[in-house]
Amino acid sequence: MAVFEEIVDENGVYKFFYDGVWRKSSSGKSVTIINPTTRKPHFRVQACTQEEVNKVVETAKLAQKSWAKTPLWKRAELLHKAAAILKEQKAPIAECLVKEIAKPAKDAVTEVVRSGDLVSYCAEEGVRILGEGKLLVSDSFPGNERTKYCLTSKIPLGVVLAIPPFNYPVNLAVSKIAPALIAGNSIVLKPPTQGAVAALHMVHCFHLAGFPKGLISCVTGKGSEIGDFLTMHPSINCISFTGGDTGISISKKAGMIPLQMELGGKDACIILEDADLDLAAANIVKGGFSYSGQRCTAVKVALVMESVADTLVEKVKAKVAKLTVGAPEDDCDITPVVTESSANFIEGLVMDAKQKAATFCQEYKREGNLIWPLLLDNVLPDMRIAWEEPFGPVLPVIRINSVEEGIHHCNASNFGLQGCVFTRDINKAILISDAMETGTVQINSAPSRGPDHFPFQGLKDSGIGSQGITNSINMMTKIKSTVINLPTPSYTVG
Numbered sequence: 001m002a003v004f005e006e007i008v009d010e011n012g013v014y015k016f017f018y019d020g021v022w023r024k025s026s027s028g029k030s031v032t033i034i035n036p037t038t039r040k041p042h043f044r045v046q047a048c049t050q051e052e053v054n055k056v057v058e059t060a061k062l063a064q065k066s067w068a069k070t071p072l073w074k075r076a077e078l079l080h081k082a083a084a085i086l087k088e089q090k091a092p093i094a095e096c097l098v099k100e101i102a103k104p105a106k107d108a109v110t111e112v113v114r115s116g117d118l119v120s121y122c123a124e125e126g127v128r129i130l131g132e133g134k135l136l137v138s139d140s141f142p143g144n145e146r147t148k149y150c151l152t153s154k155i156p157l158g159v160v161l162a163i164p165p166f167n168y169p170v171n172l173a174v175s176k177i178a179p180a181l182i183a184g185n186s187i188v189l190k191p192p193t194q195g196a197v198a199a200l201h202m203v204h205c206f207h208l209a210g211f212p213k214g215l216i217s218c219v220t221g222k223g224s225e226i227g228d229f230l231t232m233h234p235s236i237n238c239i240s241f242t243g244g245d246t247g248i249s250i251s252k253k254a255g256m257i258p259l260q261m262e263l264g265g266k267d268a269c270i271i272l273e274d275a276d277l278d279l280a281a282a283n284i285v286k287g288g289f290s291y292s293g294q295r296c297t298a299v300k301v302a303l304v305m306e307s308v309a310d311t312l313v314e315k316v317k318a319k320v321a322k323l324t325v326g327a328p329e330d331d332c333d334i335t336p337v338v339t340e341s342s343a344n345f346i347e348g349l350v351m352d353a354k355q356k357a358a359t360f361c362q363e364y365k366r367e368g369n370l371i372w373p374l375l376l377d378n379v380l381p382d383m384r385i386a387w388e389e390p391f392g393p394v395l396p397v398i399r400i401n402s403v404e405e406g407i408h409h410c411n412a413s414n415f416g417l418q419g420c421v422f423t424r425d426i427n428k429a430i431l432i433s434d435a436m437e438t439g440t441v442q443i444n445s446a447p448s449r450g451p452d453h454f455p456f457q458g459l460k461d462s463g464i465g466s467q468g469i470t471n472s473i474n475m476m477t478k479i480k481s482t483v484i485n486l487p488t489p490s491y492t493v494g
């Protein structure tokens with residue numbers, strides 16, 4: 001497409017972006033992106049060098065200084081422009097998502113539109129919350145007269161490094177980029193390999209909106225070559241990361257800078273005896289199998305009261321049988337998982353459950369990266385699938401005999417992202433919500449991130465900090481105080 005002509009070189013390798021220009025890496029090397037459906041090379045991106053990362057970060061540092069002095073309304077105006085272009089270009093970007101990460105065609109379009117909406121909302125929220133500060137007076141603290149007026153405002157951090165995961169490479173990139181920019185920071189984006197080309201298209205939309213040179217950069221390459229170099233770079237002032245355990249090692253290595261970490265989950269769904277079982281079954285299937293289970297907030301274990309387990313399992317089975325399985329281009333419900341190694345990992349969990357005698361509600365079936373949806377009943381705590389995140393279309397059911405047993409399983413996990421409970425008794429639901437050690441509990445609905453302005457956070461190994469538009473903007477700022485000192489208390493006149 002003509003709009004995106006300049007982002008690709010004459011050999012069909014996608015360029016990286018900094019200082020307002022699309023460039024080829026001096027490495028002369030590229031990283032290949034395999035289409036999960038065909039398992040054949042589909043795209044190539046630049047393998048950037050450490051010297052290039054240095055240049056990118058230093059340019060971002062310079063650009064941030066003048067961006068911080070750009071009026072807030074102008075920053076918002078540019079974000080609104082970028083959001084509009086992103087939505088206009090939803091078709092080519094969605095097409096990349098289909099080819100790179102096998103996202104079903106309709107969901108791919110939804111991701112881009114949702115991203116545009118997020119950017120606009122962020123611009124609006126930014127002008128409100130960054131335009132306000134606080135006034136404190138000294139005489140509220142013992143021993144003080146009213147001689148000091150403290151004005152607090154929010155100032156940017158500097159250069160924000162954004163690292164999104166493969167499953168939402170556009171949405172989870174803009175959820176970092178937009179708050180960073182509205183708050184006056186510059187951005188260095190390191191997209192995931194699978195999803196990099198969609199992310200590069202998205203960055204071009206920001207470029208077309210007219211942001212100043214150097215403010216937004218995007219480097220691509222092997223995590224092993226530039227990952228640590230980027231996350232430990234002394235000129236990076238904040239890291240916003242979404243992904244798996246990599247985030248734990250980044251947190252240990254990063255310097256004294258604010259971190260926003262959105263990591264893995266093992267979201268539990270507790271189903272009580274009085275639950276609306278049709279509602280629960282519909283949510284378990286949607287929550288467990290949308291995008292083939294490759295969602296941080298997928299239902300990853302169902303904890304069902306024994307007395308309703310047979311009925312619920314039958315209802316879930318009936319719905320699983322209706323899921324379509326095939327290519328993302330055909331908008332199937334279940335599409336190939338992102339890589340062959342992912343598929344192998346999922347298969348390992350399935351084989352372990354088989355060996356330990358879980359009940360297979362469907363036959364296990366796999367062709368290449370495509371794994372048919374699988375419900376495993378009578379899963380026991382000694383099975384890996386009871387604890388590990390498959391990130392695939394496999395859902396374990398653990399039968400429980402008390403609410404306490406369900407809460408205990410949920411809280412014994414290293415993860416604490418979200419959880420959900422199905423019951424008609426709101427009092428019980430609140431008690432369970434309080435007892436579950438997770439960042440969010442959904443009552444009578446599957447876990448999910450969003451709407452994007454809701455706070456979203458994980459406890460334990462599921463993350464550091466809280467995101468959601470308002471929280472992300474606040475997280476990407478620092479408080480600055482200016483104190484006006486008066487020679488006499490201000491209430492002595494008159």
Ligand SMILES: NC(=O)c1ccc[n+]([C@@H]2O[C@H](COP(=O)([O-])OP(=O)(O)OC[C@H]3O[C@@H](n4cnc5c(N)ncnc54)[C@H](O)[C@@H]3O)[C@@H](O)[C@H]2O)c1
Binds near residue numbers: 164165242246264458
């Ligand atoms: N909590 C959330 O909001 C949330 C949302 C989506 C996905 N996730 C989690 O993400 C995981 C799946 O995504 P993934 O497979 O892309 O995760 P991942 O941890 O493998 O990769 C995430 C990102 O880190 C990059 N990376 C890899 N090594 C790096 C290094 N040494 N330094 C810097 N960056 C490096 C990758 O290229 C990618 O961009 C799952 O565990 C899922 O639960 C969490």
